[in-house]
Amino acid sequence: MEPGNEVSAFGWVKTRRDSKGLSFVQLSDGSTFNDLQVIVEAGVLDEATLKKLTTGACVRFDGLIVESPAAGQAVELKASGVEVFGEADPATYPLQKKGASFEFLREIAHLRVRGNTFGAVYRVRNRLSYAVHNFFQARGFQYVHTPIVTTSDAEGAGAMFYVSTNLGHDEKGYTLKNPNPAEDFFGKPAFLTVSGQLEAETLAMGLTNVYTFGPTFRAENSSTSRHLAEFWMIEPEMAFCSLEGDMNLAEEFLKEVINDALENCGADLDFFNKRIEPTLLETLTHVVNSPFERLTYTEAIKILENSGENFEYPVAWGTDLQSEHERWLTEVKVGRPVILTDYPKEIKAFYMRQNEDGKTVRAMDVLAPRIGEIIGGSQREERLDVLEARIEEMGLPKEAYWWYLDLRRFGSAPHAGFGLGFERLIMYVTGMKNIRDVIPYYRVPGNADF
Ligand code: 4AD
Numbered sequence: 001m002e003p004g005n006e007v008s009a010f011g012w013v014k015t016r017r018d019s020k021g022l023s024f025v026q027l028s029d030g031s032t033f034n035d036l037q038v039i040v041e042a043g044v045l046d047e048a049t050l051k052k053l054t055t056g057a058c059v060r061f062d063g064l065i066v067e068s069p070a071a072g073q074a075v076e077l078k079a080s081g082v083e084v085f086g087e088a089d090p091a092t093y094p095l096q097k098k099g100a101s102f103e104f105l106r107e108i109a110h111l112r113v114r115g116n117t118f119g120a121v122y123r124v125r126n127r128l129s130y131a132v133h134n135f136f137q138a139r140g141f142q143y144v145h146t147p148i149v150t151t152s153d154a155e156g157a158g159a160m161f162y163v164s165t166n167l168g169h170d171e172k173g174y175t176l177k178n179p180n181p182a183e184d185f186f187g188k189p190a191f192l193t194v195s196g197q198l199e200a201e202t203l204a205m206g207l208t209n210v211y212t213f214g215p216t217f218r219a220e221n222s223s224t225s226r227h228l229a230e231f232w233m234i235e236p237e238m239a240f241c242s243l244e245g246d247m248n249l250a251e252e253f254l255k256e257v258i259n260d261a262l263e264n265c266g267a268d269l270d271f272f273n274k275r276i277e278p279t280l281l282e283t284l285t286h287v288v289n290s291p292f293e294r295l296t297y298t299e300a301i302k303i304l305e306n307s308g309e310n311f312e313y314p315v316a317w318g319t320d321l322q323s324e325h326e327r328w329l330t331e332v333k334v335g336r337p338v339i340l341t342d343y344p345k346e347i348k349a350f351y352m353r354q355n356e357d358g359k360t361v362r363a364m365d366v367l368a369p370r371i372g373e374i375i376g377g378s379q380r381e382e383r384l385d386v387l388e389a390r391i392e393e394m395g396l397p398k399e400a401y402w403w404y405l406d407l408r409r410f411g412s413a414p415h416a417g418f419g420l421g422f423e424r425l426i427m428y429v430t431g432m433k434n435i436r437d438v439i440p441y442y443r444v445p446g447n448a449d450f
């Protein structure tokens, strides 16, 4: 967009302001944070057309790029003509005012992309997706697609959505046809996956280093600012890898994708720093440049017990850490991300490798300030007898995991992996406070609109 060029600019009108015979239109096509300022001089457009250039209208301006005399932009478009594709009646267009609350914008999630905040969130989301693939591809990891519909419970926790065609319809609405799963579509109970990990493990036992990046589903009844029923997860899985290798990769991975956003989403992150989270840029730069703290769960419990803090949930060895504990550790005690390892086996999934002490497993969680748990991972149990015993001990259906156990029967290898919740990463990088505002359409208990 050099001065002197004749161009056509397509987009949506953000605002129009009229002053002394001139109209100033802020036009955005969402490609960058910065709008294009369009100047319409008196007499260029007839009154009726000018009136249609209201917030939300979709247009094409034709004109000349000129140097901008005003601060805020280097160039602007001097309009010679316009085509209005779609008007937006100011009396009914819902996205009128600046400063609408995020709660209100969730109700018009189909339109919120046109505002500054959501345009920026979705561009950062796009860039981070690209950075994730770059990170793994540059290291020779194979991108694998694991199933979305599955008959196994990857976390052994049962928080799954049931997939069925067992639905009829009568004049009152939907009805359930047949309670017998054996006569349903898949011939047995099927679910939306909670994690691609188990299938990713099978692929790592042949491709060595793999990763997934796909949607996952959790039917947990938790309406918090950090939980979605449908979210995206990135799950690398590495053969010949220990927990140390797993932690090193997780740390390198977070630093690299955050740095990528710092380098490539400058204008968007400046906006978040100004409007959403005033310490954002400082924090992200600090995270990229300093080592994560590493502690065992047992050490963390001691630190929490001696903290003198009055936590709502008491801390004791053997209990799961609550969000308040995770945040205190990362925000108050350490001031940067913390990796906790070696959790009690009772509070972790069946597939984690057991330590010699008989009490703890080779688990690791990466905790981040403001977010709490952002990554969960582990070294996997590669010993058939230990894994079988654990599955039985936990009362899980051993037959259902026959193929998973086969990996330990035939050519078993030490291996490890982790899962990063993509929306939690976006919250961290943008400073947005509610996970419902970092995905275009959010699913939580009671809401699957759009
Ligand atoms: O800790 P989680 O449950 O671990 C797993 O699913 C493993 N199978 C991962 C692996 O080792 N391959 O989930 C991993 C991450 C969490 O740390 C969190 O960031 C995110 O997924 N997560 C959620 N994000 C949004 N909404 C939810 N309901 C989430 N549950 C987990």
Ligand code: MG
Pocket (backbone or CB within 6 Å): 365, 373, 375, 376
């Ligand atoms: Mg976890």
